Amino acid sequence: MYIQKAVNLLIQAEKTKVPSEPFTSSMEEISVDEAYQIQLGYVRSKQENGAEIVGKKVGLTSKAMQEMLKVNQPDYGHLMDDMIYENKSTISLNRFIEPRIEFEIAFVLKKDLKGPGVTVDDVVAATDYVLPAFEIIDSRIRDWEINFEDTVADNGSSAGAIFGETKKSLENIDLPEVKMDVYQNGQLIDQATGEAVMGNPINAVAWLANAIGSYGITLKKGEKILAGALSKAIPVEIGDEFTVHFTELGEISVKFSE
Secondary structure (H helix, E strand, O other), X not given: OHHHHHHHHHHHHHHHOOOEOOHHHHOOOOOHHHHHHHHHXXXXXXXXXXXXXXXXXXXXXXXXXXXXXXXXXXXEEEEXXXXXXXXXXXXXXXXXXXXXXXXXXXXXXXXXXXXXXXXXXXXXXXXXXXXXEEEEEXXXXXXXXXXXXXXXXXXXXXXXXXXXXXXXXXHHOOHHHOEEEEEXXXXXXXXXXXXHOOOOHHHHHHHHHHHHHOOOOXXXXXXXEEEEEOOXXXXXXXXOEEEEEEOOOEEEEEXXXX
C-alpha cells in the first residue's frame, strides 16, 4: 500500500538527509485524506521508536505563507519531544535538509479540546497562556517542490520548535494587535501583527481542533499549539542568528551552526 511506502520514504529521508521525490508526482494521485493518513503513519512510526507527542502545529494560516506555497487553506502537523529546543539555543543545521524558520504565537492548553464543534470561546476557555515561538520547518521532499498534499503528508513540514518564557493569559493580551519585529543577524527584516494569522490566532486553534477531530484526535491538556506563522518563512544558513520581539510577549532568539 503506497501510504506505508510514503511513510517509509519520509523516515528514510529524515535519517539520511536525502529528500524524497514529491508524492504528488511520484505516486498515483493522492487525496488530502490520504496525505493525512501518511502523516499519522509517520507519527506512529516515531512513537514506536520512543518519541512522544507534545503538541500540534497549524501551518499555512497567513496569506504570506499561502502565497509562498500556492495554497489557499491551512494544514497541521504534530510536534514531538525530539523536535523541541530551548530559547537562545545554538542548533546544528546538520539535523535538517533545507530548513526555514517561522515566527509564531503558541498556545498552551489547560484542558482538552476535541472537535468538531469547537468555537473561539472554547479555545479561550481551554487556554492556559500564550507565549512567543519559532517553528523550524524542513521538507523531506526534494527542493521544497511541494503541493498541499505533500506538505500535509510530511507532517506539515515541521521539524522543530522553540518557545519563549513570557507567558500571557488571553484576558491580558489582544492577540490581533500584537506587533512582531524580526531581526536576522541584527538587521530588521520583517514585521507583522497577530492579525495575519486568520484574523486572530485563536481562530487557527479552533480550526485545528475541528480539523483533527475528524480523525479522532484531541488537543490535550498541557500540549503546546503553534498557531501559524505571522509572516513568510526565512531560509536558514550556517551562522544565522534570529531574534524576534513581540509586544507584550517579549523576545525569543536562536542561532544556527554547522
